[in-house]
Amino acid sequence: xxxxxxxxxxxxxENPRPKRCGSAELADHLQSCAACSSLARSxxxxxxxxxxIPLPATVHQARDAFLQRVADGGWRVVGEYTKASASPAxxxxxxxxxxxxxxxxxxxxxLLVSAGLAVWVILATGKGGNDGDGGDPLANAxxxxxxxxxxxxxxxxxxxxxxxxxxxxxPELKTALAxxxxxxxxxDRELSEDLLENGVWLISHDDPVAEADRFTKVADKLxxxxxxxxxxxxxxxxxxFTHHLLCIQKFGVDHCMKKADKMGPLNDDQKQHLxxxxxxxxxxxxARKSLFDRAPPGFRPKMPHEIxxxxxxxxxxxxxxKGFKGKGKGMGKGR
Amino acid sequence: MARHDSxxxxxxxxxxxxxxxxxxxxxxxxxxxxxxxxxxxxxxDLTQETFLRALSRLSSFAPGTNMRxxxxxxxxxxxxxxxxKRQRARVESxxxxxxxxxxxxxxxxxxxEQGEVLKVxxxxxxxxxxxxxxxxxxxxxxFREVAAILGSTEEAARWHxxxxxxxxxxxxxxxxx
Numbered sequence: 001x002x003x004x005x006x007x008x009x010x011x012x013x014e015n016p017r018p019k020r021c022g023s024a025e026l027a028d029h030l031q032s033c034a035a036c037s038s039l040a041r042s043x044x045x046x047x048x049x050x051x052x053i054p055l056p057a058t059v060h061q062a063r064d065a066f067l068q069r070v071a072d073g074g075w076r077v078v079g080e081y082t083k084a085s086a087s088p089a090x091x092x093x094x095x096x097x098x099x100x101x102x103x104x105x106x107x108x109x110x111l112l113v114s115a116g117l118a119v120w121v122i123l124a125t126g127k128g129g130n131d132g133d134g135g136d137p138l139a140n141a142x143x144x145x146x147x148x149x150x151x152x153x154x155x156x157x158x159x160x161x162x163x164x165x166x167x168x169x170x171p172e173l174k175t176a177l178a179x180x181x182x183x184x185x186x187x188d189r190e191l192s193e194d195l196l197e198n199g200v201w202l203i204s205h206d207d208p209v210a211e212a213d214r215f216t217k218v219a220d221k222l223x224x225x226x227x228x229x230x231x232x233x234x235x236x237x238x239x240x241f242t243h244h245l246l247c248i249q250k251f252g253v254d255h256c257m258k259k260a261d262k263m264g265p266l267n268d269d270q271k272q273h274l275x276x277x278x279x280x281x282x283x284x285x286x287a288r289k290s291l292f293d294r295a296p297p298g299f300r301p302k303m304p305h306e307i308x309x310x311x312x313x314x315x316x317x318x319x320x321x322k323g324f325k326g327k328g329k330g331m332g333k334g335r
Numbered sequence: 336m337a338r339h340d341s342x343x344x345x346x347x348x349x350x351x352x353x354x355x356x357x358x359x360x361x362x363x364x365x366x367x368x369x370x371x372x373x374x375x376x377x378x379x380d381l382t383q384e385t386f387l388r389a390l391s392r393l394s395s396f397a398p399g400t401n402m403r404x405x406x407x408x409x410x411x412x413x414x415x416x417x418x419x420k421r422q423r424a425r426v427e428s429x430x431x432x433x434x435x436x437x438x439x440x441x442x443x444x445x446x447x448e449q450g451e452v453l454k455v456x457x458x459x460x461x462x463x464x465x466x467x468x469x470x471x472x473x474x475x476x477x478f479r480e481v482a483a484i485l486g487s488t489e490e491a492a493r494w495h496x497x498x499x500x501x502x503x504x505x506x507x508x509x510x511x512x
Contacts (some may be wrong), residue, residue, distance in 0.1 A: 011496070012496060050457070050473065059365050062379040063365075066382075070357075
């Protein structure tokens with residue numbers, strides 16, 4: 001456990017005391033890390049200080065007055081209160097409220113219909129936009145997913161022949177990208193171009209360490225997309241890029257690293273490079289988890305715990321009808 | 336939670352059956368409402384309201400469960416009800432009073448200063464984060480019970496606590512610096 005994880009856990013802990021924090025791992029970390037231990041002490045002091053703030057002097061006068069009132073009035077006080085605070089359903093509305101109640105319903109209905117119309121117009125005209133930067137993230141998903149799929153297939157290709165076969169898809173993908181470019185957001189365009197360039201590079205190279213490096217860079221970009229989408233509260237986009245990130249991590253980075261490990265003795269440069277990649281990937285994974293943990297409970301990028309196949313479509317949240325499969329040439333097609 | 340377990344006998348030990356309940360839990364309810372509303376006038380009204388609500392709904396209290404948590408739940412509901420009404424009526428809350436004005440300042444001066452700084456910092460939190468922080472720090476309620484009072488999940492309660500602690504530490508560092 002590193003300090004960032006420890007702090008995150010500590011801030012969520014029921015009790016910041018090492019012995020009562022509820023995690024042996026966190027308790028161990030607190031024993032050995034002066035900075036985190038100091039944070040735990042600050043939290044305890046903070047809570048103690050709040051507990052020790054004296055109550056206003058009138059607190060007991062108010063209590064005595066209330067008890068006196070109950071003693072004088074007995075059950076009548078409660079009875080009067082119960083009558084006065086009868087549920088809104090049993091309370092008689094004032095004439096003004098009676099007049100306003102239907103008006104409120106009409107206003108609510110008008111708002112609801114307007115919102116529905118606005119959503120329909122946006123979906124029907126395809127002008128939803130992506131922050132005004134010109135792209136509909138769902139409509140443009142297809143080309144990005146196809147390029148990711150192509151990259152991963154190349155990484156997984158068991159032989160040079162298989163890579164050559166996959167290389168034949170390059171012109172088709174280039175055309176698809178050229179056609180979709182105008183529709184893509186700036187970010188999607190850059191990502192697609194990187195993926196295309198990466199795929200072309202993979203066709204002619206067979207160096208697992210360098211391949212892992214390239215997939216690591218793609219994964220970094222995807223994480224920043226998840227981060228931005230989460231910050232803006234775009235759940236669909238965050239879920240979609242989380243899914244891609246996990247696929248690139250498992251079937252790109254991890255796969256290439258395993259391949260490098262099995263390849264035989266690595267030279268010093270490769271070993272050094274691999275070490276850096278392991279570190280970089282750990283950092284990114286921590287950042288992803290922390291991002292997920294920090295997200296408000298009502299908003300979490302939807303993602304499975306384990307990705308079994310990169311061809312499975314990413315979750316799309318509230319628009320299940322739209323996706324790659326709907327476009328007819330996305331993931332899972334042509335196999 | 337074991338600290339405030341009680342049963343119906345707690346309600347029926349006196350000729351005035353509510354006096355022991357009021358005596359035992361008044362300060363806790365008052366403190367919570369003071370944390371939420373920030374002024375004594377609203378706090379006093381809401382504390383009375385809380386006990387009257389509790390007395391009128393005694394049948395909904397499950398004997399053997401946590402009376403304090405039950406009352407705190409009623410108190411937080413009372414606070415949010417009033418706040419909703421005020422939002423509708425656009426009535427501003429009364430200005431905040433200083434806590435502990437009648438406390439002898441000799442040995443509590445430093446604490447009071449610290450308390451005032453803390454109070455300023457706490458007022459900048461959302462009401463929910465304030466409620467969660469208070470229920471954990473003062474009442475020592477487990478997140479399970481905090482979540483029940485909030486009407487949300489334990490994970491949500493933890494998240495609000497995370498937010499409260501992070502912001503308070505940052506704000507205090509800024510105020511003291």
